Amino acid sequence: MKAIVLDAEWAPRPGYTPSPRELQSRKATMASQVLRHPRFVPMEVPDPTPAHGQVLLKVRACGVCGSDTHCYEHDADGYVLFSGPVRVPVTVGHEYTAEVLEVAPGVRNLRPGMLVAAEGMLYCGVCEACRTGHPNQCPDLDMVGFSSPGAYAEYIAASERFLWSLDPLAERLGSADRALELGALIEPIACSYNGMFVSAGGFAPGGNVVVFGCGPIGLGAIALARAAGAASVLAFETIPERRAVAEAMGADGVYDPREAPAAEIIRDRTRGWGADMMVEAAGAAVQTMPQIERAFAPGGKMVYLGRTGLRAPVMLDVLVTQAASIAGARGHAGGGCFPRILRLMEAERLHVEPMITRRFPFARTLEAVATSCDRTDGKILLRYD
Numbered sequence: 001m002k003a004i005v006l007d008a009e010w011a012p013r014p015g016y017t018p019s020p021r022e023l024q025s026r027k028a029t030m031a032s033q034v035l036r037h038p039r040f041v042p043m044e045v046p047d048p049t050p051a052h053g054q055v056l057l058k059v060r061a062c063g064v065c066g067s068d069t070h071c072y073e074h075d076a077d078g079y080v081l082f083s084g085p086v087r088v089p090v091t092v093g094h095e096y097t098a099e100v101l102e103v104a105p106g107v108r109n110l111r112p113g114m115l116v117a118a119e120g121m122l123y124c125g126v127c128e129a130c131r132t133g134h135p136n137q138c139p140d141l142d143m144v145g146f147s148s149p150g151a152y153a154e155y156i157a158a159s160e161r162f163l164w165s166l167d168p169l170a171e172r173l174g175s176a177d178r179a180l181e182l183g184a185l186i187e188p189i190a191c192s193y194n195g196m197f198v199s200a201g202g203f204a205p206g207g208n209v210v211v212f213g214c215g216p217i218g219l220g221a222i223a224l225a226r227a228a229g230a231a232s233v234l235a236f237e238t239i240p241e242r243r244a245v246a247e248a249m250g251a252d253g254v255y256d257p258r259e260a261p262a263a264e265i266i267r268d269r270t271r272g273w274g275a276d277m278m279v280e281a282a283g284a285a286v287q288t289m290p291q292i293e294r295a296f297a298p299g300g301k302m303v304y305l306g307r308t309g310l311r312a313p314v315m316l317d318v319l320v321t322q323a324a325s326i327a328g329a330r331g332h333a334g335g336g337c338f339p340r341i342l343r344l345m346e347a348e349r350l351h352v353e354p355m356i357t358r359r360f361p362f363a364r365t366l367e368a369v370a371t372s373c374d375r376t377d378g379k380i381l382l383r384y385d
């Protein structure tokens with residue numbers, strides 16, 4: 001079958017010593033420390049065979065993720081930007097929906113012809129992190145499209161425990177096609193859901209929500225804030241095209257944070273109260289934290305979803321005076337994220353279609369990934385015949 005494969009050189013940075021486990025498995029725990037000179041190569045690879053408990057899937061749609069872009073791009077020293085686990089060579093792509101073709105023994109509920117959305121965090125399920133409700137922190141985590149074969153391919157094999165049926169959504173919308181596209185958005189939206197509602201504990205209806213960064217994670221946060229009953233949703237984004245998408249998603253005010261200090265705008269727009277929940281999806285903590293620390297409402301929360309290796313000073317005294325809290329999160333597994341987002345979609349209570357700003361056929365995947373480097377789109381989707 002045709003696939004887009006990420007390859008790179010194993011060349012640990014000076015000063016970084018890979019663990020014995022990394023050396024033995026050739027899985028870099030932090031790709032950005034080890035993998036150099038990445039390239040995306042279209043090639044023929046063997047068709048996957050579903051193991052016990054797995055199904056063979058025909059991929060129908062797949063989102064281009066910022067993490068894919070971070071494996072395609074490299075820093076000044078040639079290292080990939082992505083800091084998660086990667087084992088090369090690997091077929092890329094993880095935000096996918098698909099049709100079940102074949103069912104191996106041990107599969108309980110899936111049948112050929114069903115449509116599914118897939119989780120991309122392959123947690124082990126038996127370690128202490130997994131068994132205490134932290135599957136995204138599983139030390140044995142594999143990630144589809146990074147350390148396990150991905151969906152920039154015609155077919156993929158996946159375990160039933162990572163798949164959710166899209167059939168009720170397709171039925172509700174009267175369109176398999178729309179369900180396949182919306183389903184491919186669940187993974188990035190679930191990262192926002194996990195951060196806002198699982199890790200940070202959510203906000204009360206009527207609260208003010210502020211989102212920093214309007215890439216897919218920030219856009220998902222805007223839609224979720226609306227669905228969860230926010231009284232106002234404000235967003236900050238430097239790229240004009242993404243500000244326009246944030247507006248289409250239902251944000252009440254979208255600002256360029258370089259034009260005026262975000263904290264002042266937030267105080268002004270909330271009549272002095274501040275933000276009950278702030279979502280940092282910009283990965284620009286050095287710039288956003290000085291604003292965030294001045295914008296907490298009493299009891300306000302912030303969740304950090306962006307990534308940066310830089311230290312950002314924070315005046316922690318504000319956590320005392322405002323009884324505020326800072327949470328962090330990664331991933332989309334567990335916490336009911338996938339099924340609850342699906343239910344919101346089935347009830348047509350999650351307004352996310354404006355997120356999809358561009359579509360490419362699978363045959364033009366490389367062009368789609370190159371386009372993602374502009375960072376002007378919401379979500380770029382690949383469609384497969």
Ligand SMILES: [Zn+2]
Nearest residue numbers: 065067095187
């Ligand atoms: Zn993703």
Ligand SMILES: [Zn+2]
Nearest residue numbers: 124127130138
């Ligand atoms: Zn585990």
